[in-house]
Amino acid sequence: MEFSKFSDKQLRDLLQKIPAELKKREGRERAKALEETKAFAKSRGFSLEELVGGESKPSRSRGVVPVKYRHPKDSSLAWTGRGRKPKWVEAWLNGGGKIESLVI
Incomplete structure (x- = not known):
C-alpha cells in the first residue's frame, strides 16, 4: 500500500478505523477459540467450567499480628x-x- 498517495484526511481516517477493526477481529478470534475449547472439553466428557473453573486452593490465612x-x-x-x-x-x-x- 502506497501511503504517500493518500491525503492527510484519508490517513487520519485510517488511523481511526484500524484499531477498531483490529479489536473486532480479536473479539471474533477470542469467541472462536472459546467455542473450539468448549467443543474439545465436551468431546472429552467435561464442561469448560469443570476444567478451568474448578475449586482453587484456599489462600493461607494470615494470623493476627499482636500489638507491639x-x-x-x-x-x-x-x-x-x-x-x-x-x-x-x-x-x-x-x-x-x-x-x-x-x-x-
Missing part, C-alpha cells in the same frame, strides 16, 4: 510495628519521646 506499641496515656492507640508509623507515634517521637517507651 501502645500509647501510654490513651490505650486505644496501638500499633503492631508493621507498615507506616501512625500519626500518634510520629507525634510522640517528634515530641522527644522514645519508641522504646511505647513497647508493651
Whole structure:
C-alpha cells in the first residue's frame, strides 16, 4: 500500500478505523477459540467450567499480628510495628519521646 498517495484526511481516517477493526477481529478470534475449547472439553466428557473453573486452593490465612506499641496515656492507640508509623507515634517521637517507651 502506497501511503504517500493518500491525503492527510484519508490517513487520519485510517488511523481511526484500524484499531477498531483490529479489536473486532480479536473479539471474533477470542469467541472462536472459546467455542473450539468448549467443543474439545465436551468431546472429552467435561464442561469448560469443570476444567478451568474448578475449586482453587484456599489462600493461607494470615494470623493476627499482636500489638507491639501502645500509647501510654490513651490505650486505644496501638500499633503492631508493621507498615507506616501512625500519626500518634510520629507525634510522640517528634515530641522527644522514645519508641522504646511505647513497647508493651
